[in-house]
Amino acid sequence: MTSTVVVGAQFGDEGKGKITDFEAEKADLVVRYQGGNNAGHTVVVDGKTFKFHLLPSGAVQGKRCLIGAGVVLDPRVLKEEIEKIGEIELGIDPRVQIIMPWHNSLDGASEARKGDKKIGTTGRGIGPAYADRASRCGIRFSDLIDEEKLKKRISEEFPIKKDILEKVYGITVDFSEESVFKEYSVLGQEFKSMLSDVSLEASKALNDGKNVLFEGAQGTFLDNDFGTYPFVTSSHPIAGGVFTGVGLGIRKLDKIIGLVKAYTTRVGEGPFPSELDGELANQIREAGGEYGTTTGRPRRVGWLDLCILRTAVRLNGLTDIAFTKLDVLSGLDKILICTDYEIDGEKFNEFPHALENFAKAKPVYKEMSGFKISGKEKSFEELDEKAREYVEFVEKELGVKLSFVSIGPGRKETIQR
Numbered sequence: 001m002t003s004t005v006v007v008g009a010q011f012g013d014e015g016k017g018k019i020t021d022f023e024a025e026k027a028d029l030v031v032r033y034q035g036g037n038n039a040g041h042t043v044v045v046d047g048k049t050f051k052f053h054l055l056p057s058g059a060v061q062g063k064r065c066l067i068g069a070g071v072v073l074d075p076r077v078l079k080e081e082i083e084k085i086g087e088i089e090l091g092i093d094p095r096v097q098i099i100m101p102w103h104n105s106l107d108g109a110s111e112a113r114k115g116d117k118k119i120g121t122t123g124r125g126i127g128p129a130y131a132d133r134a135s136r137c138g139i140r141f142s143d144l145i146d147e148e149k150l151k152k153r154i155s156e157e158f159p160i161k162k163d164i165l166e167k168v169y170g171i172t173v174d175f176s177e178e179s180v181f182k183e184y185s186v187l188g189q190e191f192k193s194m195l196s197d198v199s200l201e202a203s204k205a206l207n208d209g210k211n212v213l214f215e216g217a218q219g220t221f222l223d224n225d226f227g228t229y230p231f232v233t234s235s236h237p238i239a240g241g242v243f244t245g246v247g248l249g250i251r252k253l254d255k256i257i258g259l260v261k262a263y264t265t266r267v268g269e270g271p272f273p274s275e276l277d278g279e280l281a282n283q284i285r286e287a288g289g290e291y292g293t294t295t296g297r298p299r300r301v302g303w304l305d306l307c308i309l310r311t312a313v314r315l316n317g318l319t320d321i322a323f324t325k326l327d328v329l330s331g332l333d334k335i336l337i338c339t340d341y342e343i344d345g346e347k348f349n350e351f352p353h354a355l356e357n358f359a360k361a362k363p364v365y366k367e368m369s370g371f372k373i374s375g376k377e378k379s380f381e382e383l384d385e386k387a388r389e390y391v392e393f394v395e396k397e398l399g400v401k402l403s404f405v406s407i408g409p410g411r412k413e414t415i416q417r
Helices: 016-024 057-061 075-085 101-117 126-134 147-168 177-194 198-207 241-247 278-288 306-316 355-359 385-398
Strands: 002-008 029-032 041-045 048-052 064-067 090-092 211-215 255-261 264-266 300-302 320-324 334-343 346-348 362-369 402-406 414-416
Touching (some): 002 016, 016 057, 016 211, 016 255, 016 402, 029 057, 029 198, 048 057, 057 211, 064 198, 075 177, 090 177, 101 126, 147 177, 255 402, 278 300, 306 334, 306 385, 320 385, 334 385, 385 402
Parallel strands (some): 002 211, 002 255, 029 064, 029 211
Antiparallel strands (some): 041 048, 264 300, 334 346, 334 362
């Protein structure tokens, strides 16, 4: 039995899809434990690109996939993804919260009202759906697949949300109670056969000696509690989110792989001490294809930040690191790494808990030599000496083995150490 979780150690977009796909080859089950379709995972196999927002990346490997209770699910998006990938063996927990049309409207309206103080959400309804879960008025998958219950729940929630949208935000609602029920009842019946107690199925698989892979969305510093609040997501991407997002005992995890991009990116608003701008930022952005999988927004780009990574190691209990997109830095004359912060004249080597301190942190950099990567290297020893020095420096500073080094987007362009 092996239980592995793949987590983002930065702000998301670290390449979790590729490593999940890589690890899924050995898995019997692949389980998504949090988030919604506000995140995108990209997997490239034999030149063909797959983009997922809800389906676990293990779907490409033809594995049985599960969507746990910690996920908020837009059934319209799930239907589109299933149609694109074709036949899939999928189980959905009855406790999964359903994103309704009013959640999308509320998300956009809330962001618009905040003006300069906006969070930078994707507008996919994620936050409002999680808010309804916390307020105990959400519609769950068990409601979606039962037409009588669904009709009742929509009749209870629609008038309230309509009033909020029209009277608070001044928005004309372009859907009706009847149209929502008609659309969602059909979707519910389509997905009814996928009902699975994910907590029970995943636990039983582990007890039976099977290999289970757990996949999250976003990254550590978008965690609702431990990230750059309020510039965060509405769930818990950290490894601990597996336990509540799936319903798993805390002794069940064996391996925790943290995804670390060889530089840092961020989408949306919020502080970013090592951020770059100008020509160099554009060069790295274009080389790395740093545009959001879900929204297409250009990602903000910066140098690797060891301060946040030290904190990510601690918060997640990382056992391994997968170092991605090393090839993107190929050809640069020099590379900087943020090793510490200077805040009000004091030196810090981890992420400060107060957002205002993070916002005024001045990065202290170590300069390293540039390197070249062809993408054809098959072993760590074949890498450019300066590239190996870069990897080994990061490994030493974090105290966690960089077990995987990605040197290209394809499945085969991954060096396992």
